[in-house]
Amino acid sequence: MAHPVRERAILHVDMDAFFVSVELRxxxxxxxxxxxxxxxxxxxxxxxxxxxxxxxxxKSAMPMATALRMAPQAIVIPPRQGVYTxxxxxIMAVFRSVTPAVQQVSVDEAFLDxxxxxRRLGAxxxxxGQIREELRRELDLPASVGVARNMFVAKIASTRxxxxxxxxxxxxxxxxxxxxxPVSALWGVGRKTEETLATxxxxxxxxxxxxxxxxxxxxxxxxxxxxxxxxxxxxxxxxAPHRQEKSLGAEETxxxxxxxPGKLRAELLRxxxxxxxxxxxxxxxxxxxxxxxxxxxxxxxxRSRRLPQPSSSAxxxxxxxxxxxxxxxxxxxxxxxxxxxAENLTTEKGFQLSIDRADAxxxxxxxxxxxxxxxxxxxVGPASLLDGRRRGGGCExxx
Numbered sequence: 001m002a003h004p005v006r007e008r009a010i011l012h013v014d015m016d017a018f019f020v021s022v023e024l025r026x027x028x029x030x031x032x033x034x035x036x037x038x039x040x041x042x043x044x045x046x047x048x049x050x051x052x053x054x055x056x057x058x059k060s061a062m063p064m065a066t067a068l069r070m071a072p073q074a075i076v077i078p079p080r081q082g083v084y085t086x087x088x089x090x091i092m093a094v095f096r097s098v099t100p101a102v103q104q105v106s107v108d109e110a111f112l113d114x115x116x117x118x119r120r121l122g123a124x125x126x127x128x129g130q131i132r133e134e135l136r137r138e139l140d141l142p143a144s145v146g147v148a149r150n151m152f153v154a155k156i157a158s159t160r161x162x163x164x165x166x167x168x169x170x171x172x173x174x175x176x177x178x179x180x181x182p183v184s185a186l187w188g189v190g191r192k193t194e195e196t197l198a199t200x201x202x203x204x205x206x207x208x209x210x211x212x213x214x215x216x217x218x219x220x221x222x223x224x225x226x227x228x229x230x231x232x233x234x235x236x237x238x239x240a241p242h243r244q245e246k247s248l249g250a251e252e253t254x255x256x257x258x259x260x261p262g263k264l265r266a267e268l269l270r271x272x273x274x275x276x277x278x279x280x281x282x283x284x285x286x287x288x289x290x291x292x293x294x295x296x297x298x299x300x301x302x303r304s305r306r307l308p309q310p311s312s313s314a315x316x317x318x319x320x321x322x323x324x325x326x327x328x329x330x331x332x333x334x335x336x337x338x339x340x341x342a343e344n345l346t347t348e349k350g351f352q353l354s355i356d357r358a359d360a361x362x363x364x365x366x367x368x369x370x371x372x373x374x375x376x377x378x379x380v381g382p383a384s385l386l387d388g389r390r391r392g393g394g395c396e397x398x399x
Contacts, residue, residue, distance in 0.1 A: 012154035018108035019048035152235035179206035251339025272318035285310035286342030294337035
C-alpha cells in the first residue's frame, strides 16, 4: 500500500534584535529601554537596535549619527563580535538537535527542514514552539519563527511574526496568505523593481500572480517568470545544510574621507591579509578579486579582475586590488569606504609557472604567520602595516 507523500515542513528561525538581546542578558536593567549596538564614534553604523528604537525609525545599517537624532535617549553599547559568534554556535546547536537539515543564513537566522522530525517531535507548529521555548530557557534569547511549506513563505512568515512570535502558514492557505501582501514581499523585488511594477499597476503579490508571464518578462527580463512562480508560492529549493562559501570579503569605512592614494593602497593590503587568512582557514583559493569604492558623495563603484591562477596569497590579492583601484582613482577623489572581496572560490591550487619564486615565497611566509598566530596569538603581519598601527593608522572594520 502506497503511503501519501508528506508535505514539506520548513521553519525559518530569526533571532530578535540579536546583538541587543545578547547584551541585555548581562544588563537586564536596560530591558524596555532604547538600546543600540554599534561603535558610538566616527562614521559607524547601527548593528542592532532594540524594538523601542525601531519604533522610532532606527534600522540596522543606518548611520549612527542619524539613529541618535531619531532616538536621542538611546544607550549605545560597543559590539562584541566574539561573544555574538559564540552565542550563534549555541543557537545552531539547538537547531541541529531538532534536525540535521539546518541551513544557516547568518549569525542569527537559519532555515530548518523538520519534515523528518514530525514523527518524533510532533507537528511543525509544536516543533517551532519547542525551539522558541528552548532558546528562551537555555539561552535567555527571544526568536521569531515562520512555519510554511517552503523557504520563501517561511521567511515572510517569520518577518511578520516579529518580535518574539510564531506564524504558521498552512500549505493549503499559502496562496491566500501571499496574495494579501505588497509586491515588495517577493524575494528579489527591491526599490527599482517595485517602481517598475508600480508603473504597470502591479502593487500586490496577487497582481503579479494574475499577470501573464510574457508581460512580466517584458517588464523585468528573465526575473519575470521567477517572480510569477513566487507569487503562486512555488519555491522547491531544498534546505542546504552545507552551503558553500562563494566569496569572502572585508571593508573599511574611514573616520574621515581619504584622498591619499598611499593610504588607500595600505588599507587594501591590510584587507588583503585579513581575507587571505580567512581563505586559508577554510582551505579555499580565490579565482577573482573585486574591490568596492565609496566616494565622499556616496557614489559606490565595484570592479573585479580574474587572477591568472587561484590564490590565497595576500600579496597576490593586494596586487590585483591595487591595480583595480589605480584604474579608478582620479586626482581629487576622496574616498569614504574601501573593500576587497575574494570571489569564485575553489579548492583548486594555482601552479607557480614563473622562475621568479617571489609569490610562492610570500605564500610560505603567510602560512608561517598563520601557524605563529594560532600558537602564540597576537598581531603578525608585514612591517609596513604594523608600523602604520603604531603611527595611528586606520583601524580594521568589521568582517
